[in-house]
Amino acid sequence: xxxxxxxxxxxxxxxxxxxxxxxxxxxxxxxxxxxxxxxxxxxxxxxxxxxxxxxxxxxxxxxxxxxxxxxxxxxxxxxxxxxxxxxxxxxxxxxxxxxxxxxxxxxxxxxxxxxxxxxxxxxxxxxxxxxxxxxxxxxxxxxxxxxxxxxxxxxxxxxxxxxxxxxxxxxxxxxxxxxxxxxxxxxxxxxxxxxxxxxxxxxxxxxxxxxxxxxxxxxxxxxxxxxxxxxxxxxxxxxxxxxxxxxxxxxxxxxxxxxxxxxxxxxxxxxxxxxxxxxxxxxxxxxxxxxxxxxxxxxxxxxxxxxxxxxxxxxxxxxxxxxxxxxxxxxxxxx
Amino acid sequence: xxxxxxxxxxxxxxxxxxxxxxxxxxxxxxxxxxxxxxxxxxxxxxxxxxxxxxxxxxxxxxxxxxxxxxxxxxxxxxxxxxxxxxxxxxxxxxxxxxxxxxxxxxxxxxxxxxxxxxxxxxxxxxxxxxxxxxxxxxxxxxxxxxxxxxxxxxxxxxxxxxxxxxxxxxxxxxxxxxxxxxxxxxxxxxxxxxxxxxxxxxxxxxxxxxxxxxxxxxxxxxxxxxxxxxxxxxxxxxxxxxxxxxxxxxxxxxxxxxxxxxxxxxxxxxxxxxxxxxxxxxxxxxxxxxxxxxxxxxxxxxxxxxxxxxxxxxxxxxxxxxxxxxxxxxxxxxxxxxxxxxxxxxxxxxxxxxxxxxxxxxxxxxxxxxxxxxxxxxxxxxxxxxxxxxxxxxxxxxx
Numbered sequence: 001x002x003x004x005x006x007x008x009x010x011x012x013x014x015x016x017x018x019x020x021x022x023x024x025x026x027x028x029x030x031x032x033x034x035x036x037x038x039x040x041x042x043x044x045x046x047x048x049x050x051x052x053x054x055x056x057x058x059x060x061x062x063x064x065x066x067x068x069x070x071x072x073x074x075x076x077x078x079x080x081x082x083x084x085x086x087x088x089x090x091x092x093x094x095x096x097x098x099x100x101x102x103x104x105x106x107x108x109x110x111x112x113x114x115x116x117x118x119x120x121x122x123x124x125x126x127x128x129x130x131x132x133x134x135x136x137x138x139x140x141x142x143x144x145x146x147x148x149x150x151x152x153x154x155x156x157x158x159x160x161x162x163x164x165x166x167x168x169x170x171x172x173x174x175x176x177x178x179x180x181x182x183x184x185x186x187x188x189x190x191x192x193x194x195x196x197x198x199x200x201x202x203x204x205x206x207x208x209x210x211x212x213x214x215x216x217x218x219x220x221x222x223x224x225x226x227x228x229x230x231x232x233x234x235x236x237x238x239x240x241x242x243x244x245x246x247x248x249x250x251x252x253x254x255x256x257x258x259x260x261x262x263x264x265x266x267x268x269x270x271x272x273x274x275x276x277x278x279x280x281x282x283x284x285x286x287x288x289x290x291x292x293x294x295x296x297x298x299x300x301x302x303x304x305x306x307x308x309x310x311x312x313x314x315x316x317x318x319x320x321x322x323x324x325x326x327x328x329x330x331x332x333x334x335x
Numbered sequence: 336x337x338x339x340x341x342x343x344x345x346x347x348x349x350x351x352x353x354x355x356x357x358x359x360x361x362x363x364x365x366x367x368x369x370x371x372x373x374x375x376x377x378x379x380x381x382x383x384x385x386x387x388x389x390x391x392x393x394x395x396x397x398x399x400x401x402x403x404x405x406x407x408x409x410x411x412x413x414x415x416x417x418x419x420x421x422x423x424x425x426x427x428x429x430x431x432x433x434x435x436x437x438x439x440x441x442x443x444x445x446x447x448x449x450x451x452x453x454x455x456x457x458x459x460x461x462x463x464x465x466x467x468x469x470x471x472x473x474x475x476x477x478x479x480x481x482x483x484x485x486x487x488x489x490x491x492x493x494x495x496x497x498x499x500x501x502x503x504x505x506x507x508x509x510x511x512x513x514x515x516x517x518x519x520x521x522x523x524x525x526x527x528x529x530x531x532x533x534x535x536x537x538x539x540x541x542x543x544x545x546x547x548x549x550x551x552x553x554x555x556x557x558x559x560x561x562x563x564x565x566x567x568x569x570x571x572x573x574x575x576x577x578x579x580x581x582x583x584x585x586x587x588x589x590x591x592x593x594x595x596x597x598x599x600x601x602x603x604x605x606x607x608x609x610x611x612x613x614x615x616x617x618x619x620x621x622x623x624x625x626x627x628x629x630x631x632x633x634x635x636x637x638x639x640x641x642x643x644x645x646x647x648x649x650x651x652x653x654x655x656x657x658x659x660x661x662x663x664x665x666x667x668x669x670x671x672x673x674x675x676x677x678x679x680x681x682x683x684x685x686x687x688x689x690x691x692x693x694x695x696x697x698x699x700x701x702x703x704x705x706x707x708x709x710x711x712x713x714x715x716x717x718x719x720x721x722x723x724x725x726x727x728x729x730x731x732x733x734x
Contacts, residue, residue: 041466042465042466042469042470043469043470043473044469138348138350139350142350142369142372142715146372211463212463212536214463298465299465299466300464300466300530300534301463301464301534301536301537302459302462302463302464302534302536302537302540303462303463303536303540303716304536304539304540305539305540305714305716305717306372306714306715306716307372307714308539308540
């Protein structure tokens with residue numbers, strides 16, 4: 001019995017190490033890919049110097065940030081200043097625990113997975129607010145305020161848009177949600193829940209503070225917003241948290257609306273050979289598409305204004321999400 | 336509870352935006368008094384780029400003060416040079432040859448395109464649309480290469496001279512430029528306008544923001560696209576034509592509402608009009624000299640003559656050290672339409688080879704002063720939009 005326990009713990013630790021390692025690698029290359037993708041969209045090449053086609057650029061960036069001086073403003077609230085970059089990284093990394101990457105591979109297969117992810121993503125906002133407050137700079141203060149308002153408003157829309165998925169699948173467990181989607185010929189909630197998917201997509205951008213909702217770190221208004229006073233590794237932590245957040249949100253979109261690691265049954269019936277492809281490939285391909293969506297949007301649209309952002313959240317997205325909820329419930333009730 | 340509420344006081348916060356700030360287009364400093372995100376008061380501070388251009392000109396001859404004007408509005412140096420030359424030509428009564436007029440008009444309009452490109456694209460960049468910036472800089476690069484082709488410099492051209500231009504343009508330059516004008520309207524419509532005009536967020540961020548009525552705009556002394564956005568069709572190229580503007584056809588685009596969007600739209604239309612002017616100039620350009628024959632006081636003799644001919648050597652020496660001798664006394668104000676608005680040069684001459692006083696009417700300086708009016712009660716994000724829309728260059732503003 002004791003040995004079983006030890007083995008279980010060892011397996012979990014190995015799983016955690018693998019997941020975190022793979023995610024961090026993804027984060028590094030997400031930055032590289034972002035610069036490359038946006039570069040090519042903007043008729044330039046992106047990083048080209050470090051390694052062939054700049055492939056080692058993320059390593060160089062990491063080394064540089066690692067050896068940079070850690071500057072702390074004189075009048076900063078030091079303990080809070082120290083701790084606040086760790087919170088978002090912690091929150092986003094721990095969200096990884098409940099994500100099923102492929103059939104049977106999930107660190108903690110808990111039955112409130114979706115709720116846990118929402119909780120963790122709101123926890124990350126604390127780091128931003130605290131960073132904004134403790135820096136003792138008006139720019140970061142405004143960035144922190146904007147972020148807290150934004151995250152709160154969009155959390156509601158995001159939560160409500162996911163309720164439709166919960167109703168249809170009857171579960172909060174992410175693996176169950178994926179399996180429930182297999183009942184359709186298309187194998188996705190994307191089609192019955194297209195409205196919810198749209199709302200989730202918008203809220204996903206706002207939740208991760210990405211363009212067009214990058215108000216907390218609007219570089220042309222607040223210079224960098226909440227992390228303007230941070231340097232070196234602490235600065236990198238905020239960035240890492242942002243990219244892990246993007247990957248988490250993309251994963252949730254894939255799991256809740258795109259059928260996770262599964263292939264649409266209709267496709268599988270047409271080409272049975274596709275069944276040979278491991279689930280992780282499908283999962284990653286879908287996640288990469290969503291991450292690419294972030295870059296695509298960033299290269300296309302300008303930034304929302306603060307009041308318009310709030311208007312969009314409260315006056316459009318939340319009513320739409322509620323309407324979707326009502327319709328879904330009625331349809332579910334009528335069978 | 337009631338007493339506790341009484342004790343809570345809110346206080347406006349003051350933030351200093353600039354002089355080091357990515358969105359203040361150089362070294363403008365704006366002090367903002369904020370109530371939350373709303374701007375209560377906005378005070379622009381200028382002078383961080385003051386180099387004393389006006390005073391420097393007093394110690395230089397009319398010839399050698401010309402390069403100072405390059406550094407005013409450094410992204411449209413040709414226009415400044417032309418403004419300087421036009422003023423002095425009127426003062427000295429010099430008639431510029433036709434070909435030089437056409438060349439100058441081409442240069443001024445090329446400058447207008449490259450300046451408006453910066454104006455629009457950095458404005459869009461500040462609002463968050465970053466792709467247009469790189470698209471338009473690709474096209475600006477072509478224009479800068481053409482500048483380099485004709486005078487060797489990309490930014491600080493110093494190409495026009497009092498009485499004409501420094502050297503003639505060659506056919507290769509004209510061909511390349513013509514090719515550009517053929518392709519450009521499509522690029523504007525297909526890329527620039529599609530990225531912005533069809534973008535709901537862009538429309539939301541610009542329509543109804545920073546509104547100024549036609550009357551107010553005139554009272555504040557606004558000129559250029561900033562004024563025309565409010566619906567006043569005032570353009571010096573039409574009202575007091577200089578160079579080859581009387582010989583070409585073009586429209587003056589005007590806005591209606593006087594908001595950020597209308598001013599942006601005016602600039603966008605002006606890109607097309609400038610393109611039209613350049614095309615006509617190339618088609619109509621006559622042959623002939625590029626330097627006025629009645630301006631010996633301002634033309635340096637050819638270099639080979641200077642080294643062999645005594646008279647030329649003396650003339651060169653006098654011109655370089657003393658400037659034009661026997662200059663008339665008096666004063667003149669002449670304005671030209673530069674990309675930003677009305678650039679006025681006011682000269683007082685005391686009969687020596689140097690200006691007694693050179694005074695500039697810089698559009699950017701006037702436009703900065705309207706910023707508090709535009710930003711009244713706006714949000715921080717609108718301040719950025721407003722700084723972009725008045726299209727200032729601090730080199731010209733601070734002089």
